[in-house]
Structures are given as structure tokens and as C-alpha cells.
Amino acid sequence: MIAETICSAVSAAGLGIAAITAYRKRFLAAARIAAYSLVPVALAMTGIVKWAANTAFSPMAWAGFGVLAVAWLLFMTTRAVERRRGGTRKERRAAAKAARQGAAVEPAASAPSLGPGARPAAQPKAKQPAAKPADDFSDIEAILKKHGI
Template sequence: MLSAAISFVLTAGGVAFAGLRAYRRRFLSATRWFAVALLPAGLYLTGLFPLASTIGREFADWATKLVLDPRVWTGIALLGVSVVLLVTTRWVGRRGGAAVEGAPERPAAAGPAPGRPAVAPTPRASGKPVSGKPAAGKPDDGLGDFADIEEILRKRGI
């Protein structure tokens, strides 16, 4: 009986406040307040108040155990490790990790694969060979790593 009186008083107060908001031409706010004001009466009439009180008690018990029980902290740590592992594997999978799942790893071969000729490193378009040493006849100016960038800038006229 007391829960019925409280729920209907809360609903009446909410509807009155929604009416005040509508009187001040704040219709969006009035509609929101009216919707919230209907909740206590709806919860009472559907019989969900006992369920809400049970959920509230269980949540309070869980929160008490959270603070005092080391088993709960162990469970939280396991959940955290699980989330970190899932996020990490997703991130590595998107970056194209070292080995694709289900694909066999390649063995380290001493020579070229059968049926393929051995290919020597070829010089790049900048005239600098792949080995990192300057081309024959060109002095090393210390900017060998920037040769590719210079080439791109020169092509764009910058």
C-alpha cells in the first residue's frame, strides 16, 4: 500500500513539473519530464517494484563483496586480461601479424626457391643501390637516406 502511494505521488509530482515546463514553452523538456513521471506508476502497476528492490539488494551485496572479497578482484583481473588479449589479437590481426592464422610458416631457405632464378639487388631510381652504399662515382654526402625524398620533391617541382 505504501509503495502504491509513493509511486502515485511521484507520478503526480512529475506530471505537475512537466506541466510547468510546458507552460514556460519548453515542450521538449516537458515531454521528457512527463515520460519520466510515468515510470513510477508504470512500475507499480506492472508489479516490477519487488523486482527492482531485489535487483537493488543484489547489487548492494555485489558491491560489498567487490570491496572486501579477493575472489571478486581475481575475477575482475581475469576479465581485464581477457579484454586486453582480445583487443591485442584484433589489433595484431589488422596489422597483418607475423603469421596468418591457418597458414604454414615458411622455412628459412638458404638459396632461391626451386624453379626461381636468383635475383641480385637492383639499384633504385635514385641511383642508390639497395645495399645502402652510394653508387659508383658519386661521393657520399651523408644524405643517402633522403635521396628518395629528394627524387619525389624534384618530380613535383618543389
């Protein structure tokens, strides 16, 4: 009963504001305010306000909201884990099947190109002969020639 009275009062106040707005020759805004002010009365007349009031004070309803929150957290956690693993189980199985069939690229082809100086530590390094002093400046000269200097 009190909820319906409050809804009626809010609607009456909104319609009063709409009337003042229409008096100021802002008819479009007045019509929008009137539409918004009729919503609380409509909700009270349909019984949604009574249902919402009963739900707000029901411990069983709050327990249901808690269970919904736990379910939502589980969904979000599983999505985050799927993103870290690289997709769903079905997508990972399809990728593994394609790799077994030889559709995957060669392992060395996907390695980043880091240049001749950067090699994995697992490979033994070949000894390089000591560079001549004249060779030290050949790289610099090549760079300067490249830039036209």
C-alpha cells in the first residue's frame, strides 16, 4: 500500500514538472518528462511494485541472487582460463589434430628472427677467428656508404 502511494506521488510530481516545462514552451521536453513520470504509476498498477517489495524483503530471494552471483563468477573465471590457455577444448583439439597431420609450419619457421648474433643457448657456439683490425671499420664504412656519406 505504501509503495503504491509513493509511486503515485512521484508520478504527480513528474506531471507537475512536465506542466511547468510545457508552460515554458518546451513541449518536446515536457512530453518526455510526462512519459517518464507515468512509469511509476504503471508499474504500481501492474503489480510489479508489490512483487518487487516482497522480493526485496525475502531471504529466499536474496539467497537466489547469491547463487546467481556465484554462477556468474564461475562463468567469468572459466572464460578467463580459456583465454589464457588459447581457446576452448574443442579449438585446442582441432589445432592439435592439424599439427599431427602436418598442417602446422616448421618449428624453425615460427622462431623470431634475431639476427646472426642471437642464438639459443642449447646450440654449441662455433669458434670464430679473430677479426683483423681493418675489418673492424668495414661495417661502419658499409653503413656510411649506404646512407651516402
